[in-house]
Amino acid sequence: MTERSPLAVPFPLLPPIAGARPAVARARYKEWDRCDLTFVALDEGTSVAGVLTNSKCASPEVEWCRKALTLGSARALVVNAGNSNAFTGNRGRAAVEALAARAAAHLGCQPSDVFVASTGVIGVPLPIDKAEAGLDGAFGAAECGWLDAAEAIGTTDTFPKGAVQRAVIGDRAVTLVGIIKGSGMIAPDMATMLGFIFTDAAVEPGFLQQLLNHANRRSFSCITVDGDTSTSDTVLAFATGKVGNAPLASFDDPGADAFAAALDALCLDLAHQVVRDGEGASKFIEVQVTRAITDGSAHRIAMSIANSPLVKTAIAGEDANWGRVVMAVGKAGEPAERDKLSIRFGNTIVASNGCAVEGYDEAPVAQHLKGQEIEIGVDLGLGAGRATVWTCDLTHGYISINADYRS
Amino acid sequence: MTERSPLAVPFPLLPPIAGARPAVARARYKEWDRCDLTFVALDEGTSVAGVLTNSKCASPEVEWCRKALTLGSARALVVNAGNSNAFTGNRGRAAVEALAARAAAHLGCQPSDVFVASTGVIGVPLPIDKAEAGLDGAFGAAECGWLDAAEAIGTTDTFPKGAVQRAVIGDRAVTLVGIIKGSGMIAPDMATMLGFIFTDAAVEPGFLQQLLNHANRRSFSCITVDGDTSTSDTVLAFATGKVGNAPLASFDDPGADAFAAALDALCLDLAHQVVRDGEGASKFIEVQVTRAITDGSAHRIAMSIANSPLVKTAIAGEDANWGRVVMAVGKAGEPAERDKLSIRFGNTIVASNGCAVEGYDEAPVAQHLKGQEIEIGVDLGLGAGRATVWTCDLTHGYISINADYRS
The missing domain is CATH 3.60.70.12 (L-amino peptidase D-ALA esterase/amidase)
Known part of the structure; x- marks a missing residue:
């Protein structure tokens, strides 16, 4: 059990x-x-x-x-x-x-x-x-x-x-x-x-x-x-x-x-x-995407982030690896402009205008990631589309539940 | 390292x-x-x-x-x-x-x-x-x-x-x-x-x-x-x-x-x-999809299987869980008819016509899954479209590489 x-x-x-x-x-x-x-x-x-x-x-x-x-x-x-x-x-x-x-x-x-x-x-x-x-x-x-x-x-x-x-x-x-x-x-x-x-x-x-x-x-x-x-x-x-x-x-x-x-x-x-109760979950993650071209586009980008194994393992590792969020936006197949994008963990904006924010201080982000309730925000700067989705992190627990037993 | x-x-x-x-x-x-x-x-x-x-x-x-x-x-x-x-x-x-x-x-x-x-x-x-x-x-x-x-x-x-x-x-x-x-x-x-x-x-x-x-x-x-x-x-x-x-x-x-x-x-x-050299890989997996409506459709179904965490963890666990292949076909968003589908591990057909084959013997499949080179075949029974894609299994190694360190 x-x-x-x-x-x-x-x-x-x-x-x-x-x-x-x-x-x-x-x-x-x-x-x-x-x-x-x-x-x-x-x-x-x-x-x-x-x-x-x-x-x-x-x-x-x-x-x-x-x-x-x-x-x-x-x-x-x-x-x-x-x-x-x-x-x-x-x-x-x-x-x-x-x-x-x-x-x-x-x-x-x-x-x-x-x-x-x-x-x-x-x-x-x-x-x-x-x-x-x-x-x-x-x-x-x-x-x-x-x-x-x-x-x-x-x-x-x-x-x-x-x-x-x-x-x-x-x-x-x-x-x-x-x-x-x-x-x-x-x-x-x-x-x-x-x-x-x-x-x-x-x-x-x-x-x-x-x-x-x-x-x-x-x-x-x-x-x-x-x-x-x-x-x-x-x-x-x-x-x-x-x-x-x-x-x-x-x-x-x-x-x-x-x-x-x-x-x-x-x-x-x-x-x-x-x-x-996601298999192996240790963190509850809310992904908010705003200013996409449509709500549907925002939803697909949010799901691309929420389904990315690299984003989910980074959160499991409490790693402020926002580059993986950039990757997941980029692969979603939806309109996005790298140089208009901004990314937030909790209340801290970590990247905007196509690069890390000036004088980025990781301390408040690291603190946020230590918690069980994680918030990732992505602002596309394109339109009025928005979506919020929820997922959990990807941990050894997921592998154990699904690979370590014979069904 | x-x-x-x-x-x-x-x-x-x-x-x-x-x-x-x-x-x-x-x-x-x-x-x-x-x-x-x-x-x-x-x-x-x-x-x-x-x-x-x-x-x-x-x-x-x-x-x-x-x-x-x-x-x-x-x-x-x-x-x-x-x-x-x-x-x-x-x-x-x-x-x-x-x-x-x-x-x-x-x-x-x-x-x-x-x-x-x-x-x-x-x-x-x-x-x-x-x-x-x-x-x-x-x-x-x-x-x-x-x-x-x-x-x-x-x-x-x-x-x-x-x-x-x-x-x-x-x-x-x-x-x-x-x-x-x-x-x-x-x-x-x-x-x-x-x-x-x-x-x-x-x-x-x-x-x-x-x-x-x-x-x-x-x-x-x-x-x-x-x-x-x-x-x-x-x-x-x-x-x-x-x-x-x-x-x-x-x-x-x-x-x-x-x-x-x-x-x-x-x-x-x-x-x-x-x-x-996939992160954490222990098995090399070939996914062959045949008789889809088009080559493009076959490719998308093959990728749905190759990207499914549940399929990849089943292979890691050497588990002949072909139901997860069914699931991955079903979610691909491509034309598929459950009752025309057949599924193969290695050279053994495990399911066809919408259910497990009569007198299914898991022994040769279990033997195949013990190896390092795994073959999954899906025949959709619809058209002439075909595709082959390759992936690896999803193991604790992937989680360790991506979650257990701070980048």
């Missing part, structure tokens, strides 16, 4: 969400004695939205969810940990269908109301006997808390990850909770990892999807651990409506702005926790 | 090239007792071609060479090791101009006939006093062999790298030799690292450029160590013409095909040696 990340944050107190009842069970997908199947029963009337990986080799679970999302309603979520079921051909597809059918039979709903997500090794079909036994066990089990669910969906995660936000819609206070797993193979492409959000608010599925897309663009799509996009990235948001607010259908509805802001904050919190 | 790469190959016997006289000197760009300035005097009539980094933050040396290449003739090459002079503003530009002027004064030629390349830390202006003293020393020194030059241009390289090829043009036997340096920050974008090729053949500069572009596309542009493109990548080819063949100006000329093939082979040999 890998040690708990030094960047770990405590699991917050997450309240129950009316209309959503999580339960966990032991499917024993691997040789371990822990819960690895999570089942969340959802009341009738629950709307759903989701963002899924753009991988060309997406898992059958992702394909299943993509299809089910077109209907906009949900009655259950099933999450398997320890086996991603990706790249398993017809057997993998059959396993997802069987699992959805069995959950539907338990609940008396359509299989298309059942959302399925799996995470773990690629290429091994999900053992349907274990999955069904686990599902039956979870269906018969008592409702659990979100912490149990957050632990049950994890794989190489070193700490359980969750977040909560509240908003007021009209005269009702609504609550949003989210749980997420992810540590390696993190470079979400429009979606990410496995993340699940539950709210008691009533939100029309189309509008919920619009809000989730927006939140995703500024959170899950702005993090990377290793630049490796998973075949199973899935974020689903379920709105049970149990709080009884007038359903949100557009930004014209009272409370929609507050709900959107809460969802944005929730997704950002969850995304940051994934970075904090 | 880092240990010699386990993948190192012996330095071949490189003959002198008539019309090219290398010499080395100690400019002492760093606290070391070794030659770090290389000066190659070239006879009048030498033609030149080059490929240079596409980095948006290219060094002043790269800009200098780009301009000088438009003239097509060369009288000298100066290479500094230990300081890349990149991102140093006006002072860096002035240093290159001064160095070229001084070499031109020694030789009685134009500064634009002098080619300059530097490698090492980014952001520190090249100390012009050291550079000029080193240049003067090299000018006064005796001619050295290519091995001395190959050692003098190296930085974190753990072994000197060179190659030789011969071809017959008409009734003349011509010789091509090349030396190269590079170990980290290797992901050439049309060009790469510092590589220098010398031939006694007579080749018109325009045709030499055409041949070098072709060779580059199948060699330097097909390797990666860490996906980080340098600000200083430079490959220059010098043809002194001293062998007295009728100058090659197009493929219609007798011997042009033989010369092109020799140049291709030379560049590929040099490029492979850079991968073999």
Whole structure:
């Protein structure tokens, strides 16, 4: 077992969400004695939205969810940990269908109301006997808390990850909770990892999807651990409506702005926790790119920096090697002018106008780099485009986790 | 000092090239007792071609060479090791101009006939006093062999790298030799690292450029160590013409095909040696992608695999984790169909038609992965596009070299 990340944050107190009842069970997908199947029963009337990986080799679970999302309603979520079921051909597809059918039979709903997500090794079909036994066990089990669910969906995660936000819609206070797993193979492409959000608010599925897309663009799509996009990235948001607010259908509805802001904050919190549990991470790094020609260009430059092994190892070594940031800007394939560029570590500008600043004093930068929260700023001096992304450093821990064992 | 790469190959016997006289000197760009300035005097009539980094933050040396290449003739090459002079503003530009002027004064030629390349830390202006003293020393020194030059241009390289090829043009036997340096920050974008090729053949500069572009596309542009493109990548080819063949100006000329093939082979040999000296490398990995929709698409998929930290750490761990290859294909952003894909390690197909092969036996794959030369094959089953690229594994050695010291 890998040690708990030094960047770990405590699991917050997450309240129950009316209309959503999580339960966990032991499917024993691997040789371990822990819960690895999570089942969340959802009341009738629950709307759903989701963002899924753009991988060309997406898992059958992702394909299943993509299809089910077109209907906009949900009655259950099933999450398997320890086996991603990706790249398993017809057997993998059959396993997802069987699992959805069995959950539907338990609940008396359509299989298309059942959302399925799996995470773990690629290429091994999900053992349907274990999955069904686990599902039956979870269906018969008592409702659990979100912490149990957050632990049950994890794989190489070193700490359980969750977040909560509240908003007021009209005269009702609504609550949003989210749980997420992810540590390696993190470079979400429009979606990410496995993340699940539950709210008691009533939100029309189309509008919920619009809000989730927006939140995703500024959170899950702005993090990377290793630049490796998973075949199973899935974020689903379920709105049970149990709080009884007038359903949100557009930004014209009272409370929609507050709900959107809460969802944005929730997704950002969850995304940051994934970075904090990045494999081998010892530093949490925020990369801010400003004055690029467009936001998209700023994002691609920020990701080029955040994915550079040389930048990430320099931060691991607490080395103020800003030349590697220059390199990463230069290779991004985006408009940049060397002689207009300025670079900042923490609050200290280290280089500007194409060279190191006059009388550059490394002391405050060295001090900043000794901390666990690192900030790299790049000002391109070209336009109004900006982006912020988050990553972690690249350490011996990453190599140990991914090379020193046989999968 | 880092240990010699386990993948190192012996330095071949490189003959002198008539019309090219290398010499080395100690400019002492760093606290070391070794030659770090290389000066190659070239006879009048030498033609030149080059490929240079596409980095948006290219060094002043790269800009200098780009301009000088438009003239097509060369009288000298100066290479500094230990300081890349990149991102140093006006002072860096002035240093290159001064160095070229001084070499031109020694030789009685134009500064634009002098080619300059530097490698090492980014952001520190090249100390012009050291550079000029080193240049003067090299000018006064005796001619050295290519091995001395190959050692003098190296930085974190753990072994000197060179190659030789011969071809017959008409009734003349011509010789091509090349030396190269590079170990980290290797992901050439049309060009790469510092590589220098010398031939006694007579080749018109325009045709030499055409041949070098072709060779580059199948060699330097097909390797990666860490996906980080340098600000200083430079490959220059010098043809002194001293062998007295009728100058090659197009493929219609007798011997042009033989010369092109020799140049291709030379560049590929040099490029492979850079991968073999990849920082921390313990395995040399060839990635072959076939039946993609186009060659370009195949190349991008191959690079996605070759740059994936999870694939590279799996190879380091001798782990037949082909699911990570699936992941890297899926994230490449190129056309791919999961259910048409097949994957091979060495000569063993491990997965096809969207799942693991029936009765997959890991034993021959495990045996292949124990070796130092690893082959990964991906057949996309879509078209006629193909590409081969080369990389190395990602080990603790890479982290140690890049994170465990302060630059």
